Amino acid sequence: MSGRGSYLAGLSAEDAVARDYEKRGSEVIARRFRGSGGEVDLILREGSDYVFVEVKKARDFSRAARALSPAQLGRICQTAMEFVAGVPGGMLAGMRVNLAMVDGMGQMKRLENITQ
Numbered sequence: 627m628s629g630r631g632s633y634l635a636g637l638s639a640e641d642a643v644a645r646d647y648e649k650r651g652s653e654v655i656a657r658r659f660r661g662s663g664g665e666v667d668l669i670l671r672e673g674s675d676y677v678f679v680e681v682k683k684a685r686d687f688s689r690a691a692r693a694l695s696p697a698q699l700g701r702i703c704q705t706a707m708e709f710v711a712g713v714p715g716g717m718l719a720g721m722r723v724n725l726a727m728v729d730g731m732g733q734m735k736r737l738e739n740i741t742q
Contacts, residue, residue, distance in 0.1 A: 676722075
């Protein structure tokens, strides 16, 4: 797939994941939030908690999971902390990082509360 094709497939995967979270009651409050350390694909609100979601699209879930490097996860966590520092309650807010994977058939799988 070309660079542009991969980019568009990634956007489509992000849209599908956002819709899935919304169906489950989450509120999407930001997309592609850029902080000084990197970017978070989706930021959700679930009650008083914030959920930072990295979306990976690949041929299969195994490839999607391997596409998230420890360095990238560290940048996501740094950006998440930067984000919550600017919201009411700041660092006292509940937060977690999820990985949402979309395979070549459009199926989704989520890994919740991932850590390094």
